[in-house]
Amino acid sequence: MLYRLGGLLALSVLLAGPARAQLITDPARALAARDTLLQQAAQLRLRAEQTSPFFKTNSHGRGRRRVVVQGISGQNSGALPATGVRQTQWTPDNVVWRHVTCYRRNGRLLERYRLSMGHKTLLRERRLNGNVIWLSIPVAYSNVMGTAIRHRGLFLRTGYLTLDNDQYVLPRPLL
Template identity: 75%
Template sequence: MFYRLSGLLALLVLLAAPTHAQLITDPARAAAARDTLLQQAAQLRLHAEQTSPIFNTNARARGRRRVVVQGISHQNSGTLPNDGVRQTQWAPDNIAWRHVTRYRRDGRVQERYRLSAGHQMLLNERRLNGAVIWLSVPVAYTSVPGMVVRHRGLFLRTGYVMLDKDQYVLPKSLQ
């Protein structure tokens, strides 16, 4: 008796749940959404790395299996005191980025790239042997000068793309 009631309750919950957006299966639109998201991520990375006057790395010795490169992108980078040491004070318009590369013993190269402004994540990306396997741009607008974030989205290597509020499925030939 209890199992019948719980099954009926589960069916009612599923029927009463709001319907989700329909997946768009048009290959041309799905490829355009994927390319838009990948291009925006490349522009965000390029802007953050070009405006970073100083970055840190742990790759002082050859043969390291984990290499971490990180920096802070100073939008107003004219803050050199008289002693010549650059101040690394955090300002709200600064962007912090971190690129972690892991070289596995079986030959795989895993990369993780994170980009954030303040407490707001702008980009989170994972790569395997140079191919993007997961990409997330969680915000569609940022108040950081010089940064242009027009779309928010998510890309998965399995062929799913979410750009703004539309969800796409890439065909196997385009993955």
């Protein structure tokens, strides 16, 4: 029985990896890290939507509860050749974005946004009534569409944030 517990303990130590640093609870540093992550996500979204020559949507009629908008951005997406006909082909260098908006019957607005290049996810974001409730940027130190991704991180609405392997606790508002 003891050798099994010892084996489980050794396995848990190996899976845990190196010791993590303490949580950073300084409100100024935590808010600055949150703003950095949100600003980088906004730049990525804006650049992807600006460099997209076209998009397609499923909202042809009014009153849809779920609207999906998709687009492709990149070097070869939508250049007009001499013939004047747009030849859009997907290549691994292109960035694909998808924005899903769900209108709930209780009046809430749920949005999901995903930005990916090839098989790599660059940005995933969820919003509820315009407020970010979950944000993930898993890739750092790369150049996408002329925008440098310098930081990677994860933001949770519950008040926790990870930015470049540093963990932060956001200050709670006073009630």
